[in-house]
Amino acid sequence: MKTLRLGLLGFGNAGRAFAKILEEKKQEIQGSMECDIIVTGITTGSRGSLYNPEGIDLKKAWSELEKAGHFDKDGKNYCEMTSLEFVEKGEYDVIVEMTPLDIFTGQPATDHLRRAMERGKHAVSANKGPIAWHYKDLKELAEKMKVQFYYETTVMDGTPIFNLKDETLKFCKVTEVNGILNTTTNYVLEELATGKAYDDVIEEGKRIGFVEADPSMDIEGWDAAAKVTALLNVLMEADITPKEVDRTGIENITLKDIQKAESQGKVIKLLCTGTRTDGKVKASVKPTLVEKGSLLSVISGTSSVLQITTDLMGKLTIIEHDPELLQTGYGVFSDVLRIVRNLV
Ligand SMILES: NC(=O)C1=CN([C@@H]2O[C@H](COP(=O)(O)OP(=O)(O)OC[C@H]3O[C@@H](n4cnc5c(N)ncnc54)[C@H](OP(=O)(O)O)[C@@H]3O)[C@@H](O)[C@H]2O)C=CC1
Ligand SMILES: N[C@@H](CC=O)C(=O)O
16 A cells, blocks of 8 residues: 655645545545555644644544634644745645635745645645746646646636546647636625625625635636636646736626616626637636526526637536535545556
């Protein structure tokens, strides 16, 4: 039986959802993949860190955080190690980056991934900042160091988007992407239409777990811009950054605008688009009026949709229906399994 040691950076909604799946599927993975996956380190921003090269008790870790909001300072694995210290000195085989999104730099997440790969470690990122800002460099580094680097969760949680292109759409050239990729804005626009107050809707979204640590990342369209950038960089080798996305958020959309659209038989959706025409890549994120009853109009609640146009397979539509944190955790889990599958 081989052992794969993971280091988890961030143990919030995504981190805990992933840890719960890992724990639940541990024996099945041992049985079918002959691999024991253990976690040797967990770091957080303000709730302490855990480190044990022999493996951490995950159930204990999440119950401590969920009950007390902090790791137990008297616990035997407790330490104050920062993420970068763990990345640089810790014992692990795969770094799993799940810290909050910084859309303006992609940091410190990019440095975490870079330093880990420079040490010859595999890397998984749920954080879209590094893919939006530094994808080309990170991919080249992974190739140079002969390590695996995956980021399925960055767009539509565990829905296979990047996996689909890598594994089953070989030699298909993607020429266009579009969709509704940000849950928060989709949810806010719908809930505002029912007369709820903006602050209450954001609080509800935070409770469910999909709103970014800084909600303006979602509302101003930055998260959507990062996702469309990630799609263009990975699927169309665009090499752009979120700064190049023509971006308008929903911060100026009022109940009146929503009602006016309704009276015209339309709904407002935050649409993401990316195309390549004459060699030039163009990307936008914009509140857009769509016909009621159309495919895009029925993407409701936490659901999202992506349409990819390809040369050999035409247009494909992928819908993620009503995801919860389980689907976010699964995205990370599927990347880790891909690493296990490819281990020699
Ligand atoms: N939630 C979702 O639906 C999805 C999230 N993602 C992405 O996953 C990432 C994590 O999201 P989510 O779990 O929801 O966010 P949370 O805010 O719930 O959790 C973030 C975690 O990171 C910790 N953290 C903050 N700074 C650091 C640091 N420097 N080093 C280590 N840990 C740190 C936080 O600790 P503390 O609380 O102490 O600050 C917390 O444990 C984000 O990049 C997000 O965009 C991707 C897809 C879906
Ligand atoms: N804040 C994001 C979470 C997933 O990436 C969203 O609202 O879509």
